[in-house]
Amino acid sequence: xxxxxxxxxxxxxxxxxxxALAFSLTIGILNFLNFSIPALFMLGGVVSCAVLxxxxxxxxxxxxxxxxxxxxxxxxERFTFRWLKRSDSHIPxxxxxxxxxxxxxxxxxxxxxxxxxxxxxxxxxxxRIAGVLVSLPQLASFALSLVMIAACYLIVTRxxxxxxxxxxxxxxxxxxxxxxxxxxxxxxxxLISGLLAGMGGALFGISYLQVSWDMGSEVALKGICAMVxxxxxxxxxxxxxxxxxxxxxxxxxxxxxxxxxxxxxxSVLLALILLMPNGLLGDRALLxxxx
Amino acid sequence: MSGYxxxxxxxxxxxxxxxxxxxxxxxxxxxxxxxxxxxxIGAYTAAVVSSAGWSIxxxxxxxxxxxxxxxxLISIPVLRARGIYLTIATLAxxxxxxxxxxxxxxxxxxxxxxxxxxxxxxxxxATMAVVxxxxxWLSTTRFGLxxxxxxxxxxxxxxxxxxxxxxxxTALTIGAGFAGVAGALYAHHFNYIEAQHFNVLLSTYAVLFxxxxxxxxxxxxxxxxxxxxxxxxxxxxxxxWRYVGFxxxxxxxxxxxxxxxxxxxxIRRTVLRRAYT
Numbered sequence: 001x002x003x004x005x006x007x008x009x010x011x012x013x014x015x016x017x018x019x020a021l022a023f024s025l026t027i028g029i030l031n032f033l034n035f036s037i038p039a040l041f042m043l044g045g046v047v048s049c050a051v052l053x054x055x056x057x058x059x060x061x062x063x064x065x066x067x068x069x070x071x072x073x074x075x076x077e078r079f080t081f082r083w084l085k086r087s088d089s090h091i092p093x094x095x096x097x098x099x100x101x102x103x104x105x106x107x108x109x110x111x112x113x114x115x116x117x118x119x120x121x122x123x124x125x126x127x128r129i130a131g132v133l134v135s136l137p138q139l140a141s142f143a144l145s146l147v148m149i150a151a152c153y154l155i156v157t158r159x160x161x162x163x164x165x166x167x168x169x170x171x172x173x174x175x176x177x178x179x180x181x182x183x184x185x186x187x188x189x190x191l192i193s194g195l196l197a198g199m200g201g202a203l204f205g206i207s208y209l210q211v212s213w214d215m216g217s218e219v220a221l222k223g224i225c226a227m228v229x230x231x232x233x234x235x236x237x238x239x240x241x242x243x244x245x246x247x248x249x250x251x252x253x254x255x256x257x258x259x260x261x262x263x264x265x266x267s268v269l270l271a272l273i274l275l276m277p278n279g280l281l282g283d284r285a286l287l288x289x290x291x
Numbered sequence: 292m293s294g295y296x297x298x299x300x301x302x303x304x305x306x307x308x309x310x311x312x313x314x315x316x317x318x319x320x321x322x323x324x325x326x327x328x329x330x331x332i333g334a335y336t337a338a339v340v341s342s343a344g345w346s347i348x349x350x351x352x353x354x355x356x357x358x359x360x361x362x363x364l365i366s367i368p369v370l371r372a373r374g375i376y377l378t379i380a381t382l383a384x385x386x387x388x389x390x391x392x393x394x395x396x397x398x399x400x401x402x403x404x405x406x407x408x409x410x411x412x413x414x415x416x417a418t419m420a421v422v423x424x425x426x427x428w429l430s431t432t433r434f435g436l437x438x439x440x441x442x443x444x445x446x447x448x449x450x451x452x453x454x455x456x457x458x459x460x461t462a463l464t465i466g467a468g469f470a471g472v473a474g475a476l477y478a479h480h481f482n483y484i485e486a487q488h489f490n491v492l493l494s495t496y497a498v499l500f501x502x503x504x505x506x507x508x509x510x511x512x513x514x515x516x517x518x519x520x521x522x523x524x525x526x527x528x529x530x531x532w533r534y535v536g537f538x539x540x541x542x543x544x545x546x547x548x549x550x551x552x553x554x555x556x557x558i559r560r561t562v563l564r565r566a567y568t
Contacts, residue, residue, distance in 0.1 A: 033375055079542055088549065089374075090322055094502050095545045097495055102538025109531045217491065221386070224379060232375075259401075262390035270383040274368050277376050 004132050005250050011138040013239075013246030014145035015207065018200035019223030020230065020238040021149060022193040028233025029169045029189055032089070035096040036076050037197045037223070038216025039103035040069045044201025045118070045211035046107050052119045058206075065202045066195055072103070073194025074187060081186055100216075107213040115212035118205040141203035146239075148199055152192060153235045161188045169233065222249070225269045231279030240280060297412055299524060301480045304415045306520050308473035309493075310500035310512035311426050315466030317501050318435075318509075319459055320442040322378045325365075326470050326497040328385030331489035333358040333471030334478035335398055338406045347408045347479055351418065354475030355468050362467020366460045385494055392486040403485035410479035418476060422469055423513060429465070430509045438462060442506070470497075503544055505551020514553050 019041055026034040048065035052058065076099050080092040122137040156162035164185035167175035176182050204219065205211045226245045230237025245265060252264045272279070309326055316323040333354035340350040369380045398404050429435050440448040441455050449455045478484045496519075504515020522540060526533035544552070 027375060031375065033378060079546060083546055090317070090502060091545050091549045093322070094499060095542050097499065098538045098541030098545065100538075101541065102535055105531065105534035105538065109535070221382075221491075224382075228379060259390075259394050262386055263394065266383040266386040266390065270380055270387060273376055273380040273383070 001254075003130075005254050006247055007132050007134060009247035009250035010243055011135070011142050011207070012250065013226075013243035014142035015200050015204050016219065016222050016226050016246050017149060017239040017242035018145050018196045018203070019219055020226035020242045021152060021235060022196040022200070023220075023223055024227045024230070024233055024235070024238045025152075025189055025193050025196075027227070029165050030081065030186065032080070032092050033096075033224075034076075034080070034193070035093060036073075036080070036099040036103070037193065038220035039100045040073055040194050040197035040216075041201040041204070041219060042107065042211075042213060042216035043072060043103060044069050044198030045205040045215055046111055046116075046201070046213070047198075048202040049116060049118050049205055049211045050111070052121075058121050062199075062202045066198050069198025069201070070191050070194040073190045073197075076194075077187055077190040081190070082183060104213050104216070111213060113213060115210050115215075118209045118211050120206050120209055122206065135207070138207040141207045144199070144203060148196060149235065149239055152196065155192065156235065161185060165189055222246070222265065225265055227279075228269060228272055228277075229279055231281040234279070234281045237279055237281035299520070300412050301415060303517060303520050304412070304419045305473050305477045305480070306496070306500060306516040307419055307513045308422050308469055308476060309497040310504065310516040311422055311509075312466045312470035312473060313494075313497040314426065314501040314506065314509070314512040315469065316459070316463045317498070317506055318430075318442060319438040319455075319462045320445060321374075321459055321463065322498065323381045323463060323466060324378050324491070324494045324498065325381030325385035325388075326466075327489040327491065327493040328381075328388040329358045329362060329467040329470035330474035330477070330493065331385075331388050331392060331486065332361050333474030334484045334489070335392060335404065335474075336471070337475035337478045338404050338484060339398065341406055341408050341479070347410055347414075350408070351472060351475040351479070354478070355471040358471020358474065359464055359468035362464040362470075363460070366463040366467070369463075382491065382494070385489070385491070389486045389489050392489075399485075401486070403483055406478045406482045406484060408479055409482055410476065412480075415476050415480060418472060422472055423509075425465075426469075426509045426512075434458070434461070435509075499541065503541065503551055505548075505553040507550060507555045508553060508558065511551050511553045515551065518552065 019037060022037050022040070023034065026032050044065045047068045048061040051061035051064045076096065079099070080095045120137060125136045126133055127136060128134070156165060164175065164180045165188070167178070167180055168182060168185060172182055200219070201211075201215070204215065222245055223242070226241035227238055228241070229244060230239070230241030245268075248268065249261055249265060252261050256264070309330065312326050312329065313323060336357035337350040337354035340353040341347065345353070365384055369377060369384070392398060393401055437448065437453050437458055440453065441458055445455055474489075500516040500519055501512045502515070503519055504513065505511030519537070523533045523537050526536045548554075
């Protein structure tokens with residue numbers, strides 16, 4: 001029973017990790033809490049669901065969803081970073097909230113306000129490993145999440161784009177002086193976070209067979225928790241935090257009640273921010289710089 | 292006034308007070324995304340006090356006092372964190388409050404709580420005026436000047452010997468008190484409250500009103516609240532498209548007037564023009 005719950009939690013954590021990483025990238029590099037990420041997550045789920053319902057194969061559906069979320073994220077970049085670079089730090093946050101309201105309500109218009117079943121070609125197939133029931137689509141989603149996080153890590157640590165991103169995190173002005181194309185580099189980061197959030201939404205649909213216009217907010221709040229727990233701006237921290245938060249959530253549901261989930265998860269978050277704002281794997285110097 | 296107009300006015304008043312609640316910490320550069328939590332504390336305290344047989348005046352004062360106390364207690368530890376950390380901490384605090392109320396059978400839990408006394412629009416307006424006067428008066432004091440200084444350059448202000456931390460705690464606490472008033476007014480006008488109403492979206496709207504109206508003067512938040520409460524109502528004929536329009540307005544406004552609708556420069560310009568003609 002306990003092993004089963006922990007496995008369920010881990011599989012859920014894979015999806016939280018994608019959202020947490022999308023948040024963590026924008027905070028780590030631009031120090032900006034991007035509230036349009038829940039909308040991108042939701043778009044990933046809803047668009048792939050709509051394409052699947054038209055009878056296309058799953059690969060086409062996921063590709064379409066990723067194309068939509070990545071391009072939407074680039075549009076959001078214009079309105080939250082490119083044209084507002086010099087303004088107060090609250091302004092991009094408000095613009096991203098505007099996008100959240102805009103996108104959620106557009107989806108309500110075209111998709112309705114009820115939750116819709118996700119026509120996944122895999123259904124709810126599952127296997128039993130050592131007495132623990134594992135849903136195959138969930139397992140595949142988890143593996144895919146890990147692959148995406150690893151790819152993100154490689155991009156940030158090994159490529160020119162990643163080097164640019166790390167230098168912007170240190171200081172945008174200095175990196176511009178040293179010849180980093182700040183505009184293109186930040187666009188690249190928005191592209192990555194759009195892909196991560198969109199993939200998270202599609203995988204959520206495949207794993208839990210339901211999507212709706214408001215699916216983003218709950219997951220996004222858990223993603224923020226996970227990011228703080230792991231340490232803001234740290235890639236593996238996002239994964240570690242997401243797995244812990246998801247296991248806490250699943251265990252709370254099975255041993256206390258589903259009503260107690262929010263009390264427990266948010267108390268953990270508040271305690272963390274007050275007692276160890278650094279998170280588990282965070283960078284102390286970065287924290288001091290930002291507070 | 293028709294029933295519809297009265298209803299809109301009541302919502303408008305609650306929104307204006309909530310906008311002031313978000314304005315106070317914002318005016319010294321701290322984003323509080325927990326306004327809904329403080330509103331919930333105010334609303335439920337007012338409801339409980341009122342159920343015990345006390346008058347509306349006492350229950351609103353009680354709601355404000357409870358929210359202020361909660362604001363003080365939470366802001367001392369929370370303001371160890373700043374910037375994005377403070378935003379997330381207040382968000383978490385608000386979620387904890389609503390989740391606790393939801394699990395508290397004594398105040399109705401998920402099925403909500405019926406509030407006995409009804410407040411009409413006129414005394415609500417008077418209460419709102421009191422809140423507005425307090426906020427405007429504060430902005431004319433040394434405290435208000437220091438708030439603006441901290442917003443513009445926190446480190447620079449500290450260098451000049453201003454206790455920035457105490458200032459931020461005070462601003463957040465006063466803001467929490469305003470939120471308590473907003474919650475109490477809401478509870479007494481609609482006579483029914485449920486925890487689910489006080490969600491993240493409500494906090495978000497309060498912050499939106501303050502920022503869209505403008506932080507430079509204490510007259511900004513009510514203007515933001517009025518414009519962005521009435522705008523969705525004017526767009527009501529377009530049915531579902533109204534929130535899409537609202538979202539577009541928010542994005543465009545931040546692009547075109549990032550300092551908000553009402554800025555010092557705008558006031559100066561209109562006042563000067565009038566002086567010449």
